[in-house]
Amino acid sequence: ETGVTQTPRHLVMGMTNKKSLKCEQHLGHNAMYWYKQSAKKPLELMFVYSLEERVENNSVPSRFSPECPNSSHLFLHLHTLQPEDSALYLCASRGRQGGNSPLHFGNGTRLTVT
Amino acid sequence: GENVEQHPSTLSVQEGDSAVIKCTYSDSASNYFPWYKQELGKRPQLIIDIRSNVGEKKDQRIAVTLNKTAKHFSLHITETQPEDSAVYFCAATLSSNTGKLIFGQGTTLQVKP
Numbered sequence: 001e002t003g004v005t006q007t008p009r010h011l012v013m014g015m016t017n018k019k020s021l022k023c024e025q026h027l028g029h030n031a032m033y034w035y036k037q038s039a040k041k042p043l044e045l046m047f048v049y050s051l052e053e054r055v056e057n058n059s060v061p062s063r064f065s066p067e068c069p070n071s072s073h074l075f076l077h078l079h080t081l082q083p084e085d086s087a088l089y090l091c092a093s094r095g096r097q098g099g100n101s102p103l104h105f106g107n108g109t110r111l112t113v114t
Numbered sequence: 115g116e117n118v119e120q121h122p123s124t125l126s127v128q129e130g131d132s133a134v135i136k137c138t139y140s141d142s143a144s145n146y147f148p149w150y151k152q153e154l155g156k157r158p159q160l161i162i163d164i165r166s167n168v169g170e171k172k173d174q175r176i177a178v179t180l181n182k183t184a185k186h187f188s189l190h191i192t193e194t195q196p197e198d199s200a201v202y203f204c205a206a207t208l209s210s211n212t213g214k215l216i217f218g219q220g221t222t223l224q225v226k227p
Contacts, residue, residue: 033215042118043158043203043217056214090157100146100165100207103215105157 003027006091006106013081014114021076021109023091030095032074033103034066037088049074081113116141118206120218128226133194135221137204138186146207147180147187148215153200161202162189194225 004025013019025032034046048056049068063085065077074091088110092103120137127133139147148163164171164178164187171178175194180187191198204218 035217042120042219045214045216048214102148102160102163105150105159107157 004091004093004104004106006089006109008109009107010110010112012112012114013078015081015083017078017081019078021078021089021091021111023074023076023106025072025074025091025093025104025106027093027095027104029093029104030071031093032068032071033092033094034074034076035090035092037090037108038086043090046076078111081111083113086111086113116208116214116216118204118216118218120204120221122221123219124222124224126224126226127194129194129196131194133189133191133198133223133225135189135202135204135223136186137188137206137218138184139206139216140185141206141208142182142185144185144206144208147178148205149178149189150203150205150217151200152203152220158203191223194223196225196227199223199225 007022031050033048036044036046045058046060047066052068063080067075088108090108091106094103095101118139145166149161150158151161152158162173162176162178164180169180175192177190201220201222203220205215208214
């Protein structure tokens, strides 16, 4: 048990589908993150939420839409994705110490866009 | 722009040897530097971190050094074992307000028995 749970673990979707990724943390953290991990690329920061407010949107295409209803839950809504969006999507959370504390990652959702 | 450069991209060592991975960062305001290990098919896990008020930190076979003047930090693994084989990522926090953490490109470490 990592404290950060992501569902589903695997997702295959067509380019016209709409799906959502879910992340839940039970660590009492107040910041949550979405990262994209593609083959042979570094972890790319997508979104940061602090106290349920989006504080970072790293030039991510609008076909990715995040939602943070409370400090324990984070969603990533997907719509009309492209094959190049296939990747491992990692959620992470961080404690109240802010920028000087580590991220805790979930196990990720392996997304394949066909 | 804000970035973290990591070298080498791949590293192969014999069991028992030492391994060193180096990272440089661009933002002089960076003040927190974690290292993550990611085994195949698993999530990244924190193995050690260092804050800007410290020059070196050690935890058993793992150590990290930080040179703020040169803006680089390194991971040192001594007495490597096959189970150390994984991808290692360095990272730097660019802002303590938003907590934006930027990762290096990763180093694939292979420890040969």
